[in-house]
Amino acid sequence: MEMTAFKLVEVTDEEVDEIEARYGPLAEAVRHLVDATIRSRAGDDVVGAAVEQIQEITAQLRADQVDGAAGVNYNATGRAWNWGNAAVGLRNAAAPPMDVVHDADGRMHADVLLGAAYEGPPGCVHGGVSALLLDHIMGVTASGMNRVTLTGTLTLRYVNPLPLGDVRLEAWISGEEGRKVFVDATITGSAGVALEAHGIFIIPRWSGDFEAVVVNDAGPT
Amino acid sequence: MEMTAFKLVEVTDEEVDEIEARYGPLAEAVRHLVDATIRSRAGDDVVGAAVEQIQEITAQLRADQVDGAAGVNYNATGRAWNWGNAAVGLRNAAAPPMDVVHDADGRMHADVLLGAAYEGPPGCVHGGVSALLLDHIMGVTASGMNRVTLTGTLTLRYVNPLPLGDVRLEAWISGEEGRKVFVDATITGSAGVALEAHGIFIIPRWSGDFEAVVVNDAGPT
Numbered sequence: 091m092e093m094t095a096f097k098l099v100e101v102t103d104e105e106v107d108e109i110e111a112r113y114g115p116l117a118e119a120v121r122h123l124v125d126a127t128i129r130s131r132a133g134d135d136v137v138g139a140a141v142e143q144i145q146e147i148t149a150q151l152r153a154d155q156v157d158g159a160a161g162v163n164y165n166a167t168g169r170a171w172n173w174g175n176a177a178v179g180l181r182n183a184a185a186p187p188m189d190v191v192h193d194a195d196g197r198m199h200a201d202v203l204l205g206a207a208y209e210g211p212p213g214c215v216h217g218g219v220s221a222l223l224l225d226h227i228m229g230v231t232a233s234g235m236n237r238v239t240l241t242g243t244l245t246l247r248y249v250n251p252l253p254l255g256d257v258r259l260e261a262w263i264s265g266e267e268g269r270k271v272f273v274d275a276t277i278t279g280s281a282g283v284a285l286e287a288h289g290i291f292i293i294p295r296w297s298g299d300f301e302a303v304v305v306n307d308a309g310p311t
Numbered sequence: 312m313e314m315t316a317f318k319l320v321e322v323t324d325e326e327v328d329e330i331e332a333r334y335g336p337l338a339e340a341v342r343h344l345v346d347a348t349i350r351s352r353a354g355d356d357v358v359g360a361a362v363e364q365i366q367e368i369t370a371q372l373r374a375d376q377v378d379g380a381a382g383v384n385y386n387a388t389g390r391a392w393n394w395g396n397a398a399v400g401l402r403n404a405a406a407p408p409m410d411v412v413h414d415a416d417g418r419m420h421a422d423v424l425l426g427a428a429y430e431g432p433p434g435c436v437h438g439g440v441s442a443l444l445l446d447h448i449m450g451v452t453a454s455g456m457n458r459v460t461l462t463g464t465l466t467l468r469y470v471n472p473l474p475l476g477d478v479r480l481e482a483w484i485s486g487e488e489g490r491k492v493f494v495d496a497t498i499t500g501s502a503g504v505a506l507e508a509h510g511i512f513i514i515p516r517w518s519g520d521f522e523a524v525v526v527n528d529a530g531p532t
Contacts, residue, residue, distance in 0.1 A: 122366075124405050136374075143364060144365075160350065182348075183428075209397060213379070222440060222443045225442055246466075
């Protein structure tokens with residue numbers, strides 16, 4: 091199993107809060123810029139100036155940056171964070187982002203607003219974006235936030251188009267068998283249920299090492 | 312079937328080229344900004360100023376913009392474009408992007424560089440990002456760029472982690488049966504084949520109307 095490890099770092103909860111308060115608004119601003127880049131009708135002057143300014147801002151941000159990706163880190167209090175995660179990363183402007191909510195009975199749901207950057211068929215969510223979000227919430231559901239699970243098999247049945255806008259994901263464990271966890275999920279939009287998903291997740295034999303630290307949705311989905 | 316239609320617009324090929332030459336570099340600059348937003352270690356001063364500047368740039372781009380998403384448009388020469396597409400959109404900074412290459416025998420492949428914005432497990436590509444890219448290339452393969460197909464069922468088998476970096480997708484038609492098209496695909500990274508996928512795509516009965524215009528990978532995947 092070749093995989094970069096979860097990393098224990100010496101950062102206090104207060105420092106994590108500070109960094110999130112600094113970079114959350116930046117990611118949100120960049121998200122709007124991504125949307126505007128798709129939808130703008132501005133001419134060469136405005137766009138050319140924008141490119142130069144964005145390159146300058148990027149250079150300033152990069153003057154001090156981590157090598158490679160953000161990784162998944164945790165600290166001594168057991169707090170974990172995955173700022174670059176493609177589905178839920180707080181600092182990832184390419185992520186919608188998605189906030190996974192734990193319901194009382196082990197079910198999970200997430201309400202996500204999907205705009206112009208998530209389009210596939212005209213006016214509809216890209217089927218692969220639905221797959222991305224389903225994969226993530228199903229992994230979180232399988233892990234129950236207190237164990238490591240890896241995706242084994244994912245089956246997606248596309249039953250209806252999913253118009254862009256507000257969508258709801260729901261996921262629940264439908265069974266367990268040894269190291270296998272079965273998860274069902276749906277994604278629903280303004281035209282009804284768009285996808286039905288079934289997943290088989292595996293609890294790896296090495297997972298005991300991490301069970302204590304994976305206390306939030308920073309799991310390896 | 313509730314779906315916004317493909318739209319015939321009065322834009323010449325030259326105008327499409329001009330718009331792509333203007334906005335392609337903008338999307339590329341924003342892609343680097345997305346990466347820097349995840350990886351930067353800059354402090355409050357730099358990040359605060361960046362937020363303000365980005366909001367200003369976004370406002371200028373939005374001063375004249377289309378309503379809603381970009382859609383999938385085509386012109387009288389049969390050229391089609393889907394600038395906002397979540398997998399391949401030229402103006403979508405959240406897309407890697409992916410260029411699908413047609414091989415001689417109906418097979419398709421794509422080489423994609425996946426950086427910090429596509430992370431799931433530490434140092435690895437998010438399983439859902441693999442699903443997104445596979446869904447897209449498989450849809451393009453099913454359509455053969457000359458007919459409309461819709462995703463019916465997608466089954467993904469995760470066999471190995473996929474380290475961030477260069478990955479290769481490959482897809483081919485494994486069979487056809489009436490209005491069903493069967494497509495197989497893989498995604499391979501530096502640790503070998505990471506996912507094997509099988510999809511069933513449907514040729515909708517209304518597809519005849521669009522067959523003439525879907526001449527590139529702007530299909531409804």
